[in-house]
Amino acid sequence: MTDETKQQQVDKVMALLSTYAGRSLGDSPETRGLAFNEIGMSSLTMASAVVELEERLDRQFDFRAFAGVKNVGDLLRAIGLS
Amino acid sequence: MIIDCHTHLASPMVLPPVFFDGWTDNIRRLLPPKLPRAHVDRIAQSFRLALEDPDGDQLIADMDAAGVDVAVLHIIDFELGFPGRVTPLDEVFAAHRRVLARHPGRVVVFAGVDPRRGKSGVELFERSIAEWGFKGLKLYPPCGFSPSDPALDPFYDLCAQHRVPVLTHTGPTTPRLSFRHTHPSELDDAARRFPTVDFVLGHGSVVHRDDAALLAEFRPNIYLDTAGFQVVDRQGEWSSSVAFFKRRGLLRKLLFGTDWPIHSQVATTAAARQRLAGPDTGGLTPMELQWILETNAREVLKIDAPSSAPANTTP
Numbered sequence: 001m002t003d004e005t006k007q008q009q010v011d012k013v014m015a016l017l018s019t020y021a022g023r024s025l026g027d028s029p030e031t032r033g034l035a036f037n038e039i040g041m042s043s044l045t046m047a048s049a050v051v052e053l054e055e056r057l058d059r060q061f062d063f064r065a066f067a068g069v070k071n072v073g074d075l076l077r078a079i080g081l082s
Numbered sequence: 083m084i085i086d087c088h089t090h091l092a093s094p095m096v097l098p099p100v101f102f103d104g105w106t107d108n109i110r111r112l113l114p115p116k117l118p119r120a121h122v123d124r125i126a127q128s129f130r131l132a133l134e135d136p137d138g139d140q141l142i143a144d145m146d147a148a149g150v151d152v153a154v155l156h157i158i159d160f161e162l163g164f165p166g167r168v169t170p171l172d173e174v175f176a177a178h179r180r181v182l183a184r185h186p187g188r189v190v191v192f193a194g195v196d197p198r199r200g201k202s203g204v205e206l207f208e209r210s211i212a213e214w215g216f217k218g219l220k221l222y223p224p225c226g227f228s229p230s231d232p233a234l235d236p237f238y239d240l241c242a243q244h245r246v247p248v249l250t251h252t253g254p255t256t257p258r259l260s261f262r263h264t265h266p267s268e269l270d271d272a273a274r275r276f277p278t279v280d281f282v283l284g285h286g287s288v289v290h291r292d293d294a295a296l297l298a299e300f301r302p303n304i305y306l307d308t309a310g311f312q313v314v315d316r317q318g319e320w321s322s323s324v325a326f327f328k329r330r331g332l333l334r335k336l337l338f339g340t341d342w343p344i345h346s347q348v349a350t351t352a353a354a355r356q357r358l359a360g361p362d363t364g365g366l367t368p369m370e371l372q373w374i375l376e377t378n379a380r381e382v383l384k385i386d387a388p389s390s391a392p393a394n395t396t397p
């Protein structure tokens with residue numbers, strides 16, 4: 001995976017999360033520190049976002065990898081993009 | 083010593099598929115309209131039991147990673163709630179006896195018996211305590227009975243005689259069962275009539291929180307556990323809950339519990355314990371943290387304090 005591809009994938013994650021947040025989320029330290037409850041995401045919408053990420057990134061995740069994920073940075077780490 | 087007072091064996095024998103069917107029914111109704119069917123199915127799948135651990139080995143591994151010394155395994159008697167759809171109770175008991183023998187000193191088992199089994203249920207419970215070393219009674223009122231039902235009196239008499247506690251589920255559960263008897267107040271009559279028996283409101287610090295807290299504050303033999311707090315924490319509301327219990331002077335009534343494996347996809351046991359012990363969790367002192375992680379459960383379960391080495395409460 002090149003750095004450019006990785007950043008493109010991060011941008012896809014941010015674009016998806018923006019749809020849940022109802023506002024544009026750029027990739028920044030502030031955004032990565034945002035907790036999911038701060039952008040209005042429940043456990044269910046979180047699961048929905050993960051499934052949508054599987055489609056957008058053409059990957060399949062083990063949901064157990066998301067245990068303890070609380071903010072955007074955690075999510076990026078869980079899917080190997082940080 | 084750290085005690086997780088609320089866990090289950092990760093096995094379809096214990097947590098049957100029909101239990102999760104109800105959750106996924108509900109999830110489908112909560113999702114936005116017009117999502118592709120495959121997408122909905124994949125989300126629903128993520129809420130099913132992902133782990134099979136009938137011997138308890140993974141439970142012990144997760145406990146070790148979290149620094150948890152003892153876990154209380156709860157048997158739920160689903161047979162009358164889901165007739166013909168679950169493993170017979172005697173097989174479930176046998177599976178727990180095997181786990182108890184496989185992991186000595188690491189697990190404690192609470193016998194789940196539906197009081198509508200009558201005399202045979204009382205005998206099974208007594209045998210589980212007297213012969214097999216089980217240490218408490220687990221009640222699951224969503225199967226269709228109140229924890230204050232007089233049919234439970236012989237069970238509570240045995241609890242008093244053997245000095246073992248009761249943990250009863252509170253709050254909503256799978257929509258395939260009834261929520262009718264799951265309010266904390268359903269327990270009050272029994273707790274008043276059996277003052278020498280300790281009762282724990284399972285999930286009491288998470289669901290119907292204010293009503294559960296009121297009972298724990300004024301009824302000496304009622305306690306609350308934290309099972310399911312991982313979800314509240316992800317919602318950003320756990321710190322304020324801990325502060326609430328501290329202000330109410332209820333930290334001696336709170337027992338650490340994870341409900342493993344139910345919420346292990348929200349937070350591992352290690353993450354849950356870390357979160358409970360974290361610096362921003364309502365300002366707990368090391369002593370208060372030790373109450374929640376160890377002392378309170380030890381007193382309720384009648385487990386002696388370790389004779390050597392100070393309790394492990396380091397975050």
